[in-house]
Amino acid sequence: MTRIENDASKITRREFLASTTGLTFAMAFAPAGMFLMSEAKAKAAGYEIGAWVRIEPDNTVTILTPGAEMGQGSMTGVPVALAEELDADWDKVVLEWAPADPKTYGYTRKRGERISQSMAIVGSRAVMMYYEDMREAGAQVRKVLLQAAAKKWNVAPAELRTEPNVVVHPASGRRLTYGQIATFAEVPAEMPAVSTAEYKDKSQFRLIGKPIPRRDIPEKVNGTAKYSIDVQLPGMVYASTVHGPVQLAEPESWNDDTVRKMKGVIDIVKLEHGVAVIADTFEHVLAARKVLAVSWAAGATAEGYDSEQALETAYPEIAVDQNANNTTVGEAGDVDAAFANATKVYKADFRSDYGYHAQMEPLNAVARFNAAGDQVEIWEGTQAPGRSRQRIAQALGFGLSQVIHHQHYMGGGFGRRSINDYTIEAALIARALKRPVKMIWTREEDLAYGMFRPQALQCLEAALDGDGKLSGWRHCVVGDGGNLLYGGIKLNKYYDVPNQFIEQRGTSHGIRLKHWRAVAHPFNLFAIEGLMDEMAEKEGMDPFEFRRQRVAMTPKAREVFDAVEKMSDWPTKRPAGRALGLSVSERSGSLGAGVVEISLDQQTGKIRVHKVWVAIDGGTIVQPEMARHNVESGIIYGLSSVLKERATMKDGKVRQSNFHDYEVLRMSEAPEEIHVEFLDRLTKPTGLGEIGNPFITAAVANAFHALTGKRLYHMPFTPQRVIQALKA
Amino acid sequence: MVSFYINGKQASVNAEPATPLLWAIREHLKLTGTKFGCGAGLCGACTVHVNGKAVKSCLTPLSSIAGKLVNTIEGLSEDSSHPLQKAWVAEQVVQCGYCQSGQIMKAAELLKQNPNPSRDQIVAHMNGNICRCGTYTRIIAAIQRAAREG
Numbered sequence: 001m002t003r004i005e006n007d008a009s010k011i012t013r014r015e016f017l018a019s020t021t022g023l024t025f026a027m028a029f030a031p032a033g034m035f036l037m038s039e040a041k042a043k044a045a046g047y048e049i050g051a052w053v054r055i056e057p058d059n060t061v062t063i064l065t066p067g068a069e070m071g072q073g074s075m076t077g078v079p080v081a082l083a084e085e086l087d088a089d090w091d092k093v094v095l096e097w098a099p100a101d102p103k104t105y106g107y108t109r110k111r112g113e114r115i116s117q118s119m120a121i122v123g124s125r126a127v128m129m130y131y132e133d134m135r136e137a138g139a140q141v142r143k144v145l146l147q148a149a150a151k152k153w154n155v156a157p158a159e160l161r162t163e164p165n166v167v168v169h170p171a172s173g174r175r176l177t178y179g180q181i182a183t184f185a186e187v188p189a190e191m192p193a194v195s196t197a198e199y200k201d202k203s204q205f206r207l208i209g210k211p212i213p214r215r216d217i218p219e220k221v222n223g224t225a226k227y228s229i230d231v232q233l234p235g236m237v238y239a240s241t242v243h244g245p246v247q248l249a250e251p252e253s254w255n256d257d258t259v260r261k262m263k264g265v266i267d268i269v270k271l272e273h274g275v276a277v278i279a280d281t282f283e284h285v286l287a288a289r290k291v292l293a294v295s296w297a298a299g300a301t302a303e304g305y306d307s308e309q310a311l312e313t314a315y316p317e318i319a320v321d322q323n324a325n326n327t328t329v330g331e332a333g334d335v336d337a338a339f340a341n342a343t344k345v346y347k348a349d350f351r352s353d354y355g356y357h358a359q360m361e362p363l364n365a366v367a368r369f370n371a372a373g374d375q376v377e378i379w380e381g382t383q384a385p386g387r388s389r390q391r392i393a394q395a396l397g398f399g400l401s402q403v404i405h406h407q408h409y410m411g412g413g414f415g416r417r418s419i420n421d422y423t424i425e426a427a428l429i430a431r432a433l434k435r436p437v438k439m440i441w442t443r444e445e446d447l448a449y450g451m452f453r454p455q456a457l458q459c460l461e462a463a464l465d466g467d468g469k470l471s472g473w474r475h476c477v478v479g480d481g482g483n484l485l486y487g488g489i490k491l492n493k494y495y496d497v498p499n500q501f502i503e504q505r506g507t508s509h510g511i512r513l514k515h516w517r518a519v520a521h522p523f524n525l526f527a528i529e530g531l532m533d534e535m536a537e538k539e540g541m542d543p544f545e546f547r548r549q550r551v552a553m554t555p556k557a558r559e560v561f562d563a564v565e566k567m568s569d570w571p572t573k574r575p576a577g578r579a580l581g582l583s584v585s586e587r588s589g590s591l592g593a594g595v596v597e598i599s600l601d602q603q604t605g606k607i608r609v610h611k612v613w614v615a616i617d618g619g620t621i622v623q624p625e626m627a628r629h630n631v632e633s634g635i636i637y638g639l640s641s642v643l644k645e646r647a648t649m650k651d652g653k654v655r656q657s658n659f660h661d662y663e664v665l666r667m668s669e670a671p672e673e674i675h676v677e678f679l680d681r682l683t684k685p686t687g688l689g690e691i692g693n694p695f696i697t698a699a700v701a702n703a704f705h706a707l708t709g710k711r712l713y714h715m716p717f718t719p720q721r722v723i724q725a726l727k728a
Numbered sequence: 729m730v731s732f733y734i735n736g737k738q739a740s741v742n743a744e745p746a747t748p749l750l751w752a753i754r755e756h757l758k759l760t761g762t763k764f765g766c767g768a769g770l771c772g773a774c775t776v777h778v779n780g781k782a783v784k785s786c787l788t789p790l791s792s793i794a795g796k797l798v799n800t801i802e803g804l805s806e807d808s809s810h811p812l813q814k815a816w817v818a819e820q821v822v823q824c825g826y827c828q829s830g831q832i833m834k835a836a837e838l839l840k841q842n843p844n845p846s847r848d849q850i851v852a853h854m855n856g857n858i859c860r861c862g863t864y865t866r867i868i869a870a871i872q873r874a875a876r877e878g
Contacts, residue, residue: 221817223800282751283747360763659766
């Protein structure tokens with residue numbers, strides 16, 4: 001029953017609203033936030049409106065879903081909350097993509113005085129940000145249906161109940177389906193107010209907390225699910241962009257005559273940081289790419305950049321350079337006094353390499369202009385439809401209404417697909433060509449012109465007071481990328497250290513950087529929890545006991561640690577050659593603690609993670625199955641980066657080019673067992689798309705120490721680094 | 729012009745002999761269930777069957793399949809009723825889904841050769857197919873289920 005249309009034949013919003021039968025509940029945005037109202041009233045008030053819920057006489061309930069789908073399941077998870085309070089029959093629910101219109105379909109973000117609407121599905125936000133709005137909207141629609149039925153039967157609304165898609169009058173046994181009500185009811189000018197007290201109690205939930213099959217799965221097992229790369233348009237031609245081997249270099253000239261003579265080549269278009277070849281077929285594009293020889297202008301910032309050298313020699317200098325460009329991220333108490341009065345001080349430095357998103361679907365988009373050239377249609381998979389549409393308009397000098405946007409499934413996002421540089425390229429090429437264009441980056445292009453998780457050096461110091469308690473904390477992260485370096489650096493969500501100073505020291509390399517799944521949490525928690533484990537060891541204490549006795553833990557942290565200790569049966573000895581490691585996990589309001597069990601091949605230096613246990617406080621778990629998938633996925637994604645993934649730059653060029661030298665985790669390296677438990681909570685849902693990722697680095701490093709007595713300080717833990725550590 | 733059979737039907741593609749089968753399938757024949765992932769035979773997203781054997785279509789030149797039988801995800805069953813497709817739904821394997829056509833085609837080859845594979849045999853057979861969402865443990869469970877339930 002999923003109707004996610006991906007081609008131009010999709011019914012338009014206007015048709016959706018203008019339909020004469022059934023009930024349409026419009027969504028409007030006003031300064032107070034999003035709310036449901038009648039279409040007439042929204043129009044009269046001059047609001048931007050869109051349909052949100054529609055009930056057809058045949059009892060179909062259509063809900064527009066704003067949950068951009070990149071594998072995390074929020075396309076299904078977001079509307080579940082609405083359907084729950086509406087008491088909809090999930091089998092009768094049809095989902096359609098919400099248009100790229102954040103004013104109407106965005107969630108509300110309040111940052112200080114600033115209130116904004118966004119549809120960006122980033123930072124594990126989909127269910128977390130939409131949950132309350134969805135529940136309210138569902139409850140309001142249900143109330144309208146109840147009032148309409150009450151009027152029809154001439155009874156008090158309080159006498160009525162609902163069953164899935166049915167209003168029932170228990171006293172008389174009368175029943176009306178939602179579809180039947182839709183034939184006579186009207187959407188009131190003023191939607192009824194609903195208080196949270198009227199929401200369902202947890203015990204009444206039919207959908208929230210129950211395993212609901214994901215709507216996208218059936219079409220993803222038979223090849224019919226449409227990604228933007230699958231779009232076919234009449235008269236469409238193909239393009240691919242070649243970017244400079246040094247990122248952001250500008251093209252100067254190329255062998256234009258030679259390439260233009262090649263079979264099928266239609267045109268060559270110069271872009272700001274690349275040259276696009278366009279041909280009648282994609283194989284001709286690929287052939288032309290191979291022959292195209294571009295000379296690039298000198299002067300790109302990244303020229304001559306050597307990432308390994310920067311990490312090994314430049315970063316440590318920046319860490320102690322008092323004149324370095326720095327940002328204070330967190331400060332509390334008197335940290336100098338804490339260190340002056342310390343009975344013991346522990347220090348350690350940690351390093352991590354650049355990370356590439358490596359989403360399975362190489363970046364691509366399809367663009368088509370109208371004959372007049374004053375309107376563009378875009379087909380893409382994006383994590384941020386609103387922002388994407390706006391940036392396309394900006395790049396073309398268009399108003400928003402000149403950009404028609406078609407959302408698609410994404411073959412992975414992981415933070416890369418919340419910025420649409422590739423889509424803008426497709427639009428610019430299509431404009432130059434005056435023909436519909438499918439623009440696809442090759443894997444090599446996707447990697448070399450990647451936007452990376454920045455590499456980092458972390459310098460930590462911890463002070464223990466006379467009672468052996470953690471009293472002082474200094475943490476400096478050095479690198480390029482501002483907040484891409486220090487998200488997750490603050491430990492106050494789980495450890496309360498009275499005196500602390502946390503800072504970032506910056507430099508700039510001219511390499512494109514971007515949010516990567518869980519952003520900076522994976523490498524920051526590697527450092528924080530690596531040092532914690534080292535202190536426990538040196539103090540001769542069990543890692544759990546050290547944290548409990550020497551560190552002031554938040555109550556939430558205490559609970560997740562207790563839970564994972566039990567889950568993993570921590571005190572029980574493991575077979576010879578196996579060892580356990582522990583770390584906290586934190587991201588997007590969720591908190592977790594995880595344990596891994598590893599073994600090591602001493603000859604090859606290959607670490608193998610066999611088992612993983614993680615306990616998570618994620619608030620109300622709207623979809624437990626999907627939540628578990630997300631955590632498992634985060635664990636594998638994280639583990640891939642812990643054991644294998646590294647991007648490096650030499651002479652300003654990215655050295656890796658495809659999956660043979662940018663290796664990601666394969667089936668033979670995946671853990672045999674992953675155990676995920678969610679603490680039973682009634683609080684609001686928090687983000688789960690990335691909570692599986694941050695703990696895994698330190699957990700593996702700490703398990704490695706338990707197994708070998710040696711420590712790993714540089715992620716990823718490649719065989720070469722492991723062998724080096726064993727010799728140290 | 730190269731002629732072959734695709735999902736039981738005869739097809740002719742007007743392209744150079746060196747054209748990768750992947751692009752012939754996706755853009756000439758418009759069967760887009762088969763995916764482009766790396767173009768270098770490293771990820772398995774483009775896996776299809778040629779005369780019953782799983783191949784990486786991004787490395788298979790069109791010239792090599794003249795007259796042969798090519799099967800893609802669209803031809804695995806008419807109604808998603810192949811045991812692997814049913815098992816994939818039952819185990820809720822899929823996340824972003826982009827690699828899954830290739831995974832299923834690769835697994836179909838395995839079950840044809842070995843109706844009751846061990847976990848190790850599954851892993852050895854499937855190791856060339858990358859899943860970036862990390863659905864590996866569920867893929868294993870789904871193959872085991874398909875073997876069990878047929």
